[in-house]
Each structure stands twice: as structure tokens, then as C-alpha cells.
Amino acid sequence: KQEVTQIPAALSVPEGENLVLNCSFTDSAIYNLQWFRQDPGKGLTSLLLIQSSQREQTSGRLNASLDKSSGRSTLYIAASQPGDSATYLCALYSGAGSYQLTFGKGTKLSVIP
Amino acid sequence: GAVVSQHPSRVICKSGTSVKIECRSLDFQATTMFWYRQFPKQSLMLMATSNEGSKATYEQGVEKDKFLINHASLTLSTLTVTSAHPEDSSFYICSASRTGGWGYTFGSGTRLTVV
Numbered sequence: 001k002q003e004v005t006q007i008p009a010a011l012s013v014p015e016g017e018n019l020v021l022n023c024s025f026t027d028s029a030i031y032n033l034q035w036f037r038q039d040p041g042k043g044l045t046s047l048l049l050i051q052s053s054q055r056e057q058t059s060g061r062l063n064a065s066l067d068k069s070s071g072r073s074t075l076y077i078a079a080s081q082p083g084d085s086a087t088y089l090c091a092l093y094s095g096a097g098s099y100q101l102t103f104g105k106g107t108k109l110s111v112i113p
Numbered sequence: 114g115a116v117v118s119q120h121p122s123r124v125i126c127k128s129g130t131s132v133k134i135e136c137r138s139l140d141f142q143a144t145t146m147f148w149y150r151q152f153p154k155q156s157l158m159l160m161a162t163s164n165e166g167s168k169a170t171y172e173q174g175v176e177k178d179k180f181l182i183n184h185a186s187l188t189l190s191t192l193t194v195t196s197a198h199p200e201d202s203s204f205y206i207c208s209a210s211r212t213g214g215w216g217y218t219f220g221s222g223t224r225l226t227v228v
Contacts, residue, residue, distance in 0.1 A: 004156075034217065043119065043206050044157075044219035089156070100147075101208075101217060103156040 002027045002094055006104035013080055014112050021075040021107045023090035028068045035064050035075050036089045038106065044089065048075070080111045115141050117209050119220025126197055126227055134192045134223045136207030143209035146190040147217070148182060151204040160205075163190050197227040 003026045013019050023033075032051045036044040048057045048064040050073070056065040063076040073090055087108045091101040116139040126132050136146055145164050149157040161177075163169040163184035171177045179201075181193040190209075194201055208219040 036219070041204070041222070041224060043117075043221040044208070046217065046219075091157075100159055100162065101157075103158075105154070105156040 002030075002092060002102045004090060004092060004102050004104035006088075006090060006107050008107060009105065010108040010110070012110040012112060015080060015082060017080050017111075018076070018078050019080055019109070021077070021088050021109070023073040023075070023104055025071045025073075025092055025102075027094065028071050029094060030068060031093045033064075033066055033073050034091050034093070034101070035062075035073075036091060038087045038089060040087075047088075077109075080109075082111045082113050085109055085111050115209075115211055115218040117143075117207065117218045117220045119207050119223060121223060122221060123224045124226070126225070128198055128227055129196055131193055131195045132197055132225060134194075134205055134207070134225075136190045136192070136209070136220050138188045138209045138211075138218070141209075141211045141218075142187040143190075143211060144187065145210045146184055147208045147210075148180075148190075148192050149206045149208070151206060151222075157206060160192075194225065197225070199227045201225065202227045 005024045007022050034049045035047040038044050050057050050066045061078040066073045087106040089106040091103045118137045120135050148160045151157045160175045161169045161171045163182045165184050165187050169182035184190040206222040208217045
């Protein structure tokens, strides 16, 4: 059974810092990996989707990498802003006959002005 | 871009009553929709997968008679929590996968409080 772990559970940084969020998974046979952002009491906003054949994806100040062999993905946020404060979730699709996503518990990010 | 609308965003109901939550894909067809539940400080847990025109597939431990899912069209899925109890209080989120495409679009979630 796929297990997804996100470390740290919470992170607080001053505005302007670059930061890295980590996601690890136990089964490297994944189809794709997706990073989401969740604001308090809200749904999920997709940030980046990485197919298993890709090693990274970039969107603006965000860069996500994927290393299937080591079971890891990172989300890099450059020049953090207070508006980046949210919980960041990674989720995996293993392609096991359904479209089920397996989520980590998330990293709660606080960017201090 | 793909948009999924979920209503209501917040609902309070009395124990023993039923609550219906709607999930609509506004600008795309979604053959498959998913219903998740999220408890505080926990990850999203998949409850069921619904395919248009067929019965939903429930995850282990989810009572299908309690959580009724209907996916009558390519743009609408509903989740009805029947005979709700306080332990059903949670954040429910739907998502939809675009037919023939990749990626998942999530609704804004429904905060259910059963008193």
C-alpha cells in the first residue's frame, strides 16, 4: 500500500526566503505526482503535475522535482511571500486501475512579513 | 481552466437528518468524480469514486448506505449523508477528472457540522 509522508508538518519562514517542501513515498511505481495548495477551510488548488517520465515542472516561483528511484519529490518556492501561506499537499496516482490519489498530510507553511 | 463548483460550502444540521452536497464541473465533462473526507490535521481520505451512469465504488470502511452517491450526468455528482451523526462532522471535498485528460480539479469543499 502506497504511503505518502510530508516533512516538515509545519514550517515558518520570513518573507523573501527560498524554501523546500519534501514529499516521500514508499512505492516508486507511480504514474504521476501532483502538488496542491489548500487554504484554511477551502478546497485544493493544483500547483504542479509531474508525469512519471518527467523529472521536474516549473510554474512561476514554484519548481517541483521528482525522483522515483529514491521515492522523493520536492517543491521549491522561491522568494516566498505572505500570500504563499497555506498547507501544501502532495498526492500520487499509482495507476492501479483507478484514478485514486494518495495524499500526504501536508506541510503548513507560514510566511512571516 | 477547469472549474468544479461545490455547494454548500458550509452546513449545520441536526443529528438524524440528511444532507446533500453537490459537485458540478462547470466547463468540462467529468466521467469520474471523487469524494474525499478530511478530518482536522489529517490528509484527504478517499471515500468513493463515482462514474457517470453507474454505481459508485466505495473505499473500505465507508458505509455506502450512509453516504449515498449519485452521478447522474457528466457534470454533476451528489453526496448525501443520511441520518447524520456528530461523528460525521468533517470537511468533504469532491474532485473531478476531465474525460480523456489528466489532473484533478477540486471543489472548494463543504464543512459539515452535525449537532
